[in-house]
Amino acid sequence: MIERQTFGSEGNMAETAQAIEVRDLHKRFGPLEVLKGVSLSAKQGDVIALIGGSGSGKSTFLRCINMLELPTAGSVTIHGETIELKKDGNGGLMPANRRQVQRIRTKLGMVFQSFNLWQHMTVLQNVIEVPVHVLGQPRDQAIEVAEALLRRVGLYEKRDAYPAFLSGGQQQRAAIARALAIQPLVMLFDEPTSALDPELVGEVLSVIGDLAREKRTMILVTHEMKFARQVASHVVYLHGGVIEEQGPPEQIFGDPQSERLKKFISSIH
């Protein structure tokens, strides 16, 4: 339904097999080291599920990919383009080139735990906001795309409603439409169902599952183990800021090696 964009606008972002390449990522909050060297790579079409207990660093890792959280050390490469970082003089890193970070962010569709829709805009306005005001697309074209996306997530009838008048599940589906509207190279999901009432989880998961099946590259931080097993092509188990174990879902859930992962999986079920 939605055209996959090919990215040839910047020479160094031409088609590469590697969609995301994260090397040796460290993140420190004061004395607390949350990420102790995490490396991860995703090919185009990969669906990577990040699992782990609270405090394992999985959300922080996801937020480091689009620099919402600045890593203390390490590198992030999106479709062959490495985000330029420089020392901030405080033992951490900061973007060397703010425009580059902004440009790369427009290719990463982030979906938040608490939706974070802009409350002073209707659903449709939320979806066209970035295409029109950041990417500079013509308004009517953006509306056309947005309406198709809203139809797809089942919210076409709600396009003129304000977020406060929608259920959590509807808000999250609108947020997914907002992320899709920028035609992202990679979708980043930060616990997209954790803030939802149990009966609303299903409608959001079915939309995400849909995206996984059409081979969209995505990284998904989740507590929904059954869902991760169904849709992920690769599962990464984080513990204490390092990757404890990773592999295909059958192996991670069917034949976990480490004691911790075994315990984690049995505790979740």
Place this chain on the structure above:
Amino acid sequence: MKDEATLVPMTYAPPKARSLLEPHRIALAAVFLAILVSAAYFMRWDWLPRYQDRLISGLWTTMLMLISTSVVGFVFAVPLGLVQVTGPKPLAWLANAFCTLIRGTPLLLQLWLLYYGLGSLFAQYPEIRSSWAWPYLRQAWPYGFAALTISFAAYEGEVMRGAFSGVPKGELEAARAYGMGRWTAFRRIWFPRAVYRTLPTLTGETVLQLKSTPLVATVTVMDLYSVITKVRQDTLLTYEPLLLLALIYLCLTGILVLAFRLLENRIPSRGN
């Protein structure tokens, strides 16, 4: 358990939709009309035609004062509120000090300090007296305008500080996550979101500002209040001019509240 029928709740009857023609409203309207008619009939209004032009020009001055000082004051209030949220620290401290100082002293005092203090100081410098600004500085209204603007900026700056810091962090984070630069995020998300949240407060501040405008009459600006004062001195009437004054301010307040409500209703809210 004897009488189970009493345990069945009575059928719920929703309250009737409010109508303008409920009996008590008709009664109130009648009383009000009676007061109006008897005021018109028993009181002296023969001075009205004579002062008509001056009243209209006074009303015009009052409205001009209100609108211009509110708008310009708001323009100053935005950075005053913003730097208190974003820093840098020295600027935040300065803005905070400014708001505290202005809000902590009477507007009348500020107005007189400007007009009698600064105004007479200006007059002592030949450089100023010969400059292009002198034709303005020798009039009263610039001092009234300045005092009202500064006051509105300080009160509204404090309101905007709260409004800016009250916008959910997640929405600003979403703006960043989608590649918005600082200016775009401010213009598209932070600022409109803050203003819509603060509209009810802004309505109240503007109504208060309307009722601060009569103070400029004390420095010889011919606003509505000073025209009415003139009427009282000329005709030796007390109640009639003051009643008219009250009525006009009441109407202006009504119009203001209505206009702001229309603005508020553009975005329906649900308790946030």
